[in-house]
Amino acid sequence: xxxxxxxxxxxxxxxxxxxxxxxxxxxxxxxxxxxxxxxxxxxxxxxxxxxxxxxxxxxxxxxxxxxxxxxxxxxxxxxxxxxxxxxxxxxxxxxxxxxxxxxxxxxxxxxxxxxxxxxxxxxxxxxxxxxxxxxxxxxxxxxxxxxxxxxxxxxxxxxxxxxxxxxxxxxxxxxxxxxxxxxxxxxxxxxxxxxxxxxxxxxxxxxxxxxxxxxxxxxxxxxxxxxxxxxxxxxxxxxxxxxxxxxxxxxxxxxxxxxxxxxxxxxxxxxxxxxxxxxxxxxxxxxxxxxxxxxxxxxxxxxxxxxxxxxxxxxxxxxxxxxxxxxxxxxxxxxxxxxxxxxxxxxxxxxxxxxxxxxxxxxxxxxxxxxxxxxxxxxxxxxxxxxxxxxxxxxxxxxxxxxxxxxxxxxxxxxxxxxxxxxxxxxxxxxxxxxxxxxxxxxxxxxxxxxxxxxxxxxxxxxxxxxxxxxxxxxxxxxxxxxxxxxxxxxxxxxxxxxxxxxxxxxxxxxxxxxxxxxxxxxxxxxxxxxxxxxxxxxxxxxxxxxxxxxxxxxxxxxxxxxxxxxxxxxxxxxxxxxxxxxxxxxxxxxxxxxxxxxxxxxxxxxxxxxxxxxxxxxxxxxxxxxxxxxxxxxxxxxxxxxxxxxxxxxxxxxxxxxxxxxxxxxxxxxxxxxxxxxxxxxxxxxxxxxxxxxxxxxxxxxxxxxxxxxxxxxxxxxxxxxxxxxxxxxxxxxxxxxxxxxxxxxxxxxxxxxxxxxxxxxxxxxxxxxxxxx
Amino acid sequence: xxxxxxxxxxxxxxxxxxxxxxxxxxxxxxxxxxxxxxxxxxxxxxxxxxxxxxxxxxxxxxxxxxxxxxxxxxxxxxxxxxxxxxxxxxxxxxxxxxxxxxxxxxxxxxxxxxxxxxxxxxxxx
Numbered sequence: 001x002x003x004x005x006x007x008x009x010x011x012x013x014x015x016x017x018x019x020x021x022x023x024x025x026x027x028x029x030x031x032x033x034x035x036x037x038x039x040x041x042x043x044x045x046x047x048x049x050x051x052x053x054x055x056x057x058x059x060x061x062x063x064x065x066x067x068x069x070x071x072x073x074x075x076x077x078x079x080x081x082x083x084x085x086x087x088x089x090x091x092x093x094x095x096x097x098x099x100x101x102x103x104x105x106x107x108x109x110x111x112x113x114x115x116x117x118x119x120x121x122x123x124x125x126x127x128x129x130x131x132x133x134x135x136x137x138x139x140x141x142x143x144x145x146x147x148x149x150x151x152x153x154x155x156x157x158x159x160x161x162x163x164x165x166x167x168x169x170x171x172x173x174x175x176x177x178x179x180x181x182x183x184x185x186x187x188x189x190x191x192x193x194x195x196x197x198x199x200x201x202x203x204x205x206x207x208x209x210x211x212x213x214x215x216x217x218x219x220x221x222x223x224x225x226x227x228x229x230x231x232x233x234x235x236x237x238x239x240x241x242x243x244x245x246x247x248x249x250x251x252x253x254x255x256x257x258x259x260x261x262x263x264x265x266x267x268x269x270x271x272x273x274x275x276x277x278x279x280x281x282x283x284x285x286x287x288x289x290x291x292x293x294x295x296x297x298x299x300x301x302x303x304x305x306x307x308x309x310x311x312x313x314x315x316x317x318x319x320x321x322x323x324x325x326x327x328x329x330x331x332x333x334x335x336x337x338x339x340x341x342x343x344x345x346x347x348x349x350x351x352x353x354x355x356x357x358x359x360x361x362x363x364x365x366x367x368x369x370x371x372x373x374x375x376x377x378x379x380x381x382x383x384x385x386x387x388x389x390x391x392x393x394x395x396x397x398x399x400x401x402x403x404x405x406x407x408x409x410x411x412x413x414x415x416x417x418x419x420x421x422x423x424x425x426x427x428x429x430x431x432x433x434x435x436x437x438x439x440x441x442x443x444x445x446x447x448x449x450x451x452x453x454x455x456x457x458x459x460x461x462x463x464x465x466x467x468x469x470x471x472x473x474x475x476x477x478x479x480x481x482x483x484x485x486x487x488x489x490x491x492x493x494x495x496x497x498x499x500x501x502x503x504x505x506x507x508x509x510x511x512x513x514x515x516x517x518x519x520x521x522x523x524x525x526x527x528x529x530x531x532x533x534x535x536x537x538x539x540x541x542x543x544x545x546x547x548x549x550x551x552x553x554x555x556x557x558x559x560x561x562x563x564x565x566x567x568x569x570x571x572x573x574x575x576x577x578x579x580x581x582x583x584x585x586x587x588x589x590x591x592x593x594x595x596x597x598x599x600x601x602x603x604x605x606x607x608x609x610x611x612x613x614x615x616x617x618x619x620x621x622x623x624x625x626x627x628x629x630x631x632x633x634x635x636x637x638x639x640x641x642x643x644x645x646x647x648x649x650x651x652x653x654x655x656x657x658x659x660x661x662x663x664x665x666x667x668x669x670x671x672x673x674x675x676x677x678x679x680x681x682x683x684x685x686x687x688x689x690x691x692x693x694x695x696x697x698x699x700x701x702x703x704x705x706x707x708x709x710x711x712x713x714x715x716x717x718x719x720x721x722x723x724x725x726x727x728x729x730x731x732x733x734x735x736x737x738x739x740x741x742x743x744x745x746x747x748x749x750x751x752x753x754x755x756x757x758x759x760x761x762x763x764x765x766x767x768x769x770x771x772x773x774x775x
Numbered sequence: 776x777x778x779x780x781x782x783x784x785x786x787x788x789x790x791x792x793x794x795x796x797x798x799x800x801x802x803x804x805x806x807x808x809x810x811x812x813x814x815x816x817x818x819x820x821x822x823x824x825x826x827x828x829x830x831x832x833x834x835x836x837x838x839x840x841x842x843x844x845x846x847x848x849x850x851x852x853x854x855x856x857x858x859x860x861x862x863x864x865x866x867x868x869x870x871x872x873x874x875x876x877x878x879x880x881x882x883x884x885x886x887x888x889x890x891x892x893x894x895x896x897x898x899x900x
Contacts, residue, residue, distance in 0.1 A: 103867075104865060104867055107867050107868070108865075111848070111868075168848065168849050168850070169849075171847065171849060172824060172847065172849030172850075172851060173824075174824070175823045175824025175825070175847055175849070176824035176825060176893075177824070178823075178824060178825075179801075179823070179824050179825030179826075179827060179829075180797055180798060180801030180825075181798070181801070181824060181825040181892070181893055181894075182798055182892075183824075183851045183888075183890075183892040183893065184851060184890070184892060185849060185850075185851055234850065354861075354863070355861035356861070357863055358856065358857070358858065358860075358861040358862045358863030358864075359858055359861045360856070360858030360859075367891070368887075368891050371890065371891040371892060372891065372894060373799070374892075375798075375892065376794055376795065376797075376798035376799060379794050380791045380794050380795060383787050383790050383791050383794065384787065384791060386783075386787060387783060387784050387787035387788070390780060390783045390784070390787075391776065391780050391783070391784055395777075398780075402783075415890060415891075415892060416890055418890075418891075419889065419890025419891045419892065420889075420890060423856075423863075423889070442861065
């Protein structure tokens with residue numbers, strides 16, 4: 001958001017050299033001269049401070065310091081320790097990409113209030129003008145009122161509507177004319193202007209009209225009502241528009257304001273703008289993570305739903321990445337900052353969504369071409385309407401009829417609906433996607449998703465978890481799994497190997513169904529490349545590969561031997577376990593199908609999509625997984641380099657292909673496909689090759705992405721259809737084309753209801769917010 | 776057909792022709808960006824019922840700063856769209872809003888108001 005160069009002052013940069021720096025702090029809480037000298041001393045004694053002077057009257061401290069020894073936060077801590085406060089003026093907007101531009105919001109709020117006031121004035125006056133204009137319907141009343149007096153009264157009431165409420169239209173139209181461009185405002189200005197000027201002439205010089213054999217009718221009610229109705233449309237439009245960008249505002253609002261940083265062994269709350277990569281930040285339960293980093297100490301479960309759309313908290317411990325704006329649930333931890341500002345995942349998401357909202361959909365091209373010539377053509381049509389009515393209507397009525405229809409044509413035409421049809425739906429759709437963890441790169445990706453008929457899934461990491469899990473657990477005769485698993489888990493809990501984690505998870509899952517006591521392991525030894533061993537409940541427990549058992553002279557029973565061979569044939573990794581020198585169990589470990597895959601694939605199929613799987617596995621394994629998840633067509637033994645070729649193969653069959661992959665290894669295939677969906681798993685947001693990035697790492701994200709894209713494009717089509725039909729029907733009716741057949745004429749006041757047509761388009765787009773994936 | 780009808784018909788036809796000529800044959804106001812320090816090309820565009828200049832020429836591969844000064848409060852021009860660069864900006868009234876981009880492909884890229892009424896183009900060569 002670099003749109004305000006005036007405020008783009010750089011944030012205090014990281015310490016670079018030993019050159020001293022000077023900073024001014026605003027001190028709060030100093031009441032007397034002794035206070036100021038106390039602060040001065042406290043600052044001067046702080047290591048790194050070269051000189052400090054405090055001005056009591058100005059409540060300011062000027063500090064010269066060595067930037068490599070202390071920084072702003074350190075100075076602030078010193079002042080606070082002395083018992084005073086440092087006043088922090090709001091950071092300039094540009095120093096923080098995510099800071100919502102409050103000034104802009106403020107201006108918008110004021111503009112809106114102004115608009116509302118102008119609308120209210122117009123409504124009140126129109127409500128008075130309307131019945132006064134209809135006095136002629138009561139001849140008894142009319143007899144008592146003089147016509148000229150009434151007309152002058154109406155003129156006085158209409159003037160504020162014109163000059164205050166409707167001023168914007170005339171100014172804007174005039175500015176446009178000077179540039180030889182025409183807009184919506186031109187139509188309103190010409191339409192209401194013509195009605196007003198005619199009425200003005202009839203009021204000032206009724207004799208002239210009567211001499212021409214015309215009744216000097218006035219149209220003040222038309223003028224006032226049109227302006228009031230158009231302003232009503234604008235008020236509603238402005239409210240609805242604010243909602244279209246609500247999702248992105250909510251994303252920006254997620255950011256934390258401060259972070260608890262460790263500075264010189266002390267915990268200091270510093271504004272987010274002052275946090276630097278390398279800082280250590282503390283996070284307590286219930287707090288928001290300030291920025292992106294890596295956990296150094298502690299463990300916790302984090303709610304990452306705001307970034308990934310995944311509703312279950314994610315367990316994190318030392319070495320895991322944490323992301324700004326996520327919420328820490330249970331434990332406390334300390335992390336090292338790796339990214340700040342524009343480089344954080346949240347900032348990248350915001351940027352991506354903003355870019356997508358600024359992109360233009362190919363489907364809009366026709367609407368664009370039309371709106372470019374729309375207004376001048378409507379003006380020409382309106383003049384033609386005037387000419388035809390004047391030429392064909394009966395002598396006494398031709399001028400009023402020509403005028404009324406001329407105004408109706410100008411007022412009913414609505415280029416706004418045409419212009420709003422696509423962008424509003426895209427804004428709502430992309431914003432909504434982001435809140436579901438579906439990041440849509442641009443409007444073109446949305447449109448492509450609508451056309452897709454085939455989804456190609458890379459098995460590993462999409463259908464399956466891409467992490468090992470125990471799939472089979474076979475015990476020797478006479479050994480109970482329920483008794484054995486706690487022992488094995490006790491050993492493996494101490495190990496850091498991924499296979500060990502698989503065993504622990506399996507044991508925990510089993511224990512949940514039949515709870516038993518947890519055992520403690522002592523004398524833990526990790527046997528590099530072979531496994532691990534420890535003493536649990538007084539027994540020596542070993543778990544690892546075959547070599548571990550052989551080295552300990554432990555022999556497998558024939559039953560286990562046979563089972564191991566079977567597991568190996570199924571491409572499983574086999575773990576061997578021994579207790580007290582006897583082989584007791586085998587565990588088959590493999591990449592497993594995600595719980596959500598089966599349901600997700602069924603949902604994709606029920607959306608009418610053909611789901612195809614590809615994998616590097618052999619035909620037998622591939623077939624087994626495919627059958628398990630309900631896929632009938634698959635490619636097995638696909639080399640990584642051939643993935644793009646498979647996409648091409650499907651395209652050659654005339655299919656529009658969406659490819660789902662992990663974004664790194666699958667980049668060429670993603671780029672080759674008509675639509676690439678990258679499963680980010682919350683790590684890399686801006687994946688170049690992908691049209692859509694999924695923050696959630698399961699297939700449910702694909703279902704959401706496809707359904708949301710389709711719904712958004714459907715909304716765009718509805719909007720465009722409505723806008724086209726509205727204008728192509730409305731203009732001829734307003735011109736009086738139906739009059740010869742049905743006697744219908746459209747009152748210009750009714751035509752002003754067109755202001756509501758853009759509101760209907762907006763409302764239709766906002767309906768998207770109720771989007772839900774059907775289960 | 777009486778005299779007044781003939782006059783209205785002739786005037787009307789003439790007016791239709793004039794409206795067509797006035798809006799569709801409007802000359803473009805062209806400006807070529809001046810490259811400053813580090814090749815940064817800057818152009819100031821006034822937004823008031825239209826864009827002036829409405830055709831901006833810039834050189835390929837060099838960073839571009841377009842300074843849009845919105846000299847009106849009328850609703851139509853409050854949004855600026857540069858779809859080929861994924862830019863959608865709100866232009867606060869009576870303020871300058873700077874849009875930065877780096878064109879890496881020659882061509883003509885339109886910029887419009889939020890509803891596509893006001894238009895201009897960025898020519899990259």
